[in-house]
Amino acid sequence: MEWNWDLILQLTWQQFGYWWVIIPATILGIVVGALPGFNAQNTLIILLPLTLTMDVSLALTFMIAVYCASHLGGGIPSILLNIPGNGGAAATCIDGYPMTKKGLGQQALVLSFVASVFGGLIATLLTIAALPILAQIGLYMRSVEMVVVILFGLTLIAVIAARDMLKGLIAGAFGLLIGIIGTDHVYSTPRATFGFLELYDGVPLVPVLIGLFAISEALIMIEEEMIVSESGRQHSHTVRWEDTLDGLKMSLERWWQITWTGLIGLVIGIIPGAGASIASFVAYQQSRLFSKTPHLYGTGHPEGVIAPESANNGVTSGTLVPMMAIGVPGGSTAAVMMIVVQYHGIVLGPRLFTERPDLAYGVFVSMAVCYILMILTILPLARYMSRVVLIPIKYLVPLITMLTIVAAFAEREYVFDMGLALAFGLIGYVAHKTQFHVTSILIGVILGPLFEQYLLRSLRLSQGDPMVLFSSTIGNVLWAMLVVSLLLPLWREWQLSKTEADAKFGGEA
Amino acid sequence: MSDSSSRPGGKPSLGADLVIPGLAVALAIYFFATIQDLPWEATANAFAIGAILLLLVALFVVRIALKVLRGEATLGFDKLMDRxxxxxxxxxxxxxxxxxxxxxxxxxxxxxxxxxxxxxxxxxxxxxxxxxxxxxxxxxxxxxxxxxxxxxxxxxxxxxxxxxxxxxxx
Incomplete structure (x- = not known):
């Protein structure tokens, strides 16, 4: 398969024509990215009633712009207040905040913006170039391989993203079981529906999403009076816009660092579950490792701002690759996008590149266009961004809970779904509090029906013989990788405890 | 493997950690009860996922039980009941x-x-x-x-x- 330049050019023009959606979505994304505890997926959930009514390509453009901009916005409070707007911006605090304390906050903001935009843009252009190769994946993926891919994806999320592997695996399996509630594919017999007719078609995804993420987050947010501390409030009132050009010059001098740390983000983003948080810390660490001035890191060094910001935006295109290529969302925001696309009757996965190339390529072209338009939007706006953290929780919680519960109605227009969102909100709250990974539960719920479909197809082909799952070479390689990914953290933990025990024994001797 | 303490200076309270596994096991058992008379095509997935889930929860319960028996943790619900x-x-x-x-x-x-x-x-x-x-x-x-x-x-x-x-x- 070759590059379809005509299609890419046509899609580029189409996406530039959506500027009226991209620019407001970018502003919104920066605002939510700057709000600690708030992120792209929460915003997209609140705005589901809007995106579900949009044309699918327009809805995707809107969601992608919010998503990319939120990764950029997360760096603003990291630099100004030492409070990361999201997990991906945590590493930005290490050098961003010291720059602010030195009086270089403005330069740090510009470094963060330029690194985010160019890091994201370079990673997206590379992804577009690699799309013909990605499209070939579909030819090798049959039902047996897809069963293993789904299990492997869930395992990776549990191993990498969840702090406790066993809890992550339980969350994923719990999600898968919830995902197959409803009538079966062959005989249409209801299973585990608790007597509710509304569950015969399966558990609706939008209420699950709203409950697990938005309602549960709001229930946790209640514990705080304000998002920012008293000192943080003082800082946010004294933000100044100076030395922009100086920051721009500092960024352009470090173009090579922006490029390679953006690529680290892309590679890590492709791994399901390994999101911006991991990418930004890996990029920071690698940047310090190869730097000529490693001793300056942590003291307010510009390169310490560039590395995590470029990487966390490089992740944005990487996260969408597994979703588009194999139908497994690489993270929670990708999961929200997948739900919206599925709502429009489009199935993501291997066949998308042949059946809907406009959509498969369009997603990444849209991302590239968003980054280009973002350059024009961010600099004039950044001045006001830090003030959004001043919204009191006593207003924020009622707004989040009521607006998201309303959104739960949007998918099927059942009042039942609003109650379901509340029930999943309580499950999500307990899961958050006890560190059971809610993203694993959600991705399990999304993949449950697909898992059932592929497993059933494989078993029917083999007339019920489960050994069919070990009959393909690609499948067996994936099984081996799955086992390794499960054993590696256990081996590392064993090594660590052995080293600690040896050290203790040595010390006592 | 993290099991953070929810009581400063005290032993970690791990009782709340059993809520999600408890819900998962309850769903699995209820699921099995609703499919026991169905043909294999309608039950294969639930039994496959349910079996994995029950195995994982069993490992988790053993892990918590060992911690409690060693006196390293309690079965309190502090994580859900604080503030x-x-x-x-x-x-x-x-x-x-x-x-x-x-x-x-x-x-x-x-x-x-x-x-x-x-x-x-x-x-x-x-x-x-x-x-x-x-x-x-x-x-x-x-x-x-x-x-x-x-x-x-x-x-x-x-x-x-x-x-x-x-x-x-x-």
């Missing part, structure tokens, strides 16, 4: 959402949303009449315009919708 003032607010917010959903078919979308917003803000400690009424009214009005007047969605109609129908043609 009593926040607990009341949390219960209040859940009740406000529940009330909104329950009243929706009777009072209609706009009025129940207005009351739900008011109740939530009261629970959160907003007492000044202006922001209380202004925010609730603003949210209800914006949602009415978006969902009823513009998108014509099927939210239950009540007195407000009936009153405004001639004005917006909804």
């Amino acid at each position: 009593p003032s926040a607990q009341w607010k949390r219960v209040g917010i859940v009740a406000a959402i529940g009330g909104f959903v329950a009243l929706l078919p009777w009072l209609g979308f706009t009025l129940s949303l207005f009351l739900g917003m008011m109740a939530s803000m009261l629970v959160m400690g907003v007492r000044e009449p202006k922001p209380l009424l202004g925010t609730a009214l603003g949210v209800a009005a914006c949602c009415y315009l978006m969902f009823i007047a513009l998108l014509d969605s099927n939210f239950p109609h009540g007195p407000v919708e009936s009153l405004l129908a001639p004005l917006f043609g909804s």
Whole structure:
């Protein structure tokens, strides 16, 4: 398969024509990215009633712009207040905040913006170039391989993203079981529906999403009076816009660092579950490792701002690759996008590149266009961004809970779904509090029906013989990788405890 | 493997960690009960996933039991029960959402949303009449315009919708 330049050019023009959606979505994304505890997926959930009514390509453009901009916005409070707007911006605090304390906050903001935009843009252009190769994946993926891919994806999320592997695996399996509630594919017999007719078609995804993420987050947010501390409030009132050009010059001098740390983000983003948080810390660490001035890191060094910001935006295109290529969302925001696309009757996965190339390529072209338009939007706006953290929780919680519960109605227009969102909100709250990974539960719920479909197809082909799952070479390689990914953290933990025990024994001797 | 302490200076309370596995096991058992008489095509997935889930939960329970038996942890519920003032607010917010959903078919979308917003803000400690009424009214009005007047969605109609129908043609 070759590059379809005509299609890419046509899609580029189409996406530039959506500027009226991209620019407001970018502003919104920066605002939510700057709000600690708030992120792209929460915003997209609140705005589901809007995106579900949009044309699918327009809805995707809107969601992608919010998503990319939120990764950029997360760096603003990291630099100004030492409070990361999201997990991906945590590493930005290490050098961003010291720059602010030195009086270089403005330069740090510009470094963060330029690194985010160019890091994201370079990673997206590379992804577009690699799309013909990605499209070939579909030819090798049959039902047996897809069963293993789904299990492997869930395992990776549990191993990498969840702090406790066993809890992550339980969350994923719990999600898968919830995902197959409803009538079966062959005989249409209801299973585990608790007597509710509304569950015969399966558990609706939008209420699950709203409950697990938005309602549960709001229930946790209640514990705080304000998002920012008293000192943080003082800082946010004294933000100044100076030395922009100086920051721009500092960024352009470090173009090579922006490029390679953006690529680290892309590679890590492709791994399901390994999101911006991991990418930004890996990029920071690698940047310090190869730097000529490693001793300056942590003291307010510009390169310490560039590395995590470029990487966390490089992740944005990487996260969408597994979703588009194999139908497994690489993270929670990708999961929200997948739900919206599925709502429009489009199935993501291997066949998308042949059946809907406009959509498969369009997603990444849209991302590239968003980054280009973002350059024009961010600099004039950044001045006001830090003030959004001043919204009191006593207003924020009622707004989040009521607006998201309303959104739960949007998918099927059942009042039942609003109650379901509340029930999943309580499950999500307990899961958050006890560190059971809610993203694993959600991705399990999304993949449950697909898992059932592929497993059933494989078993029917083999007339019920489960050994069919070990009959393909690609499948067996994936099984081996799955086992390794499960054993590696256990081996590392064993090594660590052995080293600690040896050290203790040595010390006592 | 993290099992963070929820009681400063004390042993970690791991009782709350059993809530999600407990729910998962209950669902698996209920699932098995509803499919026991069905053909294999309808049961294969549930048995496969359910078996994996039960195995994982068994490992998890053993891990917690070992910690408790060694005296390294307790079976308390501190993780879910900390900050009593926040607990009341949390219960209040859940009740406000529940009330909104329950009243929706009777009072209609706009009025129940207005009351739900008011109740939530009261629970959160907003007492000044202006922001209380202004925010609730603003949210209800914006949602009415978006969902009823513009998108014509099927939210239950009540007195407000009936009153405004001639004005917006909804």
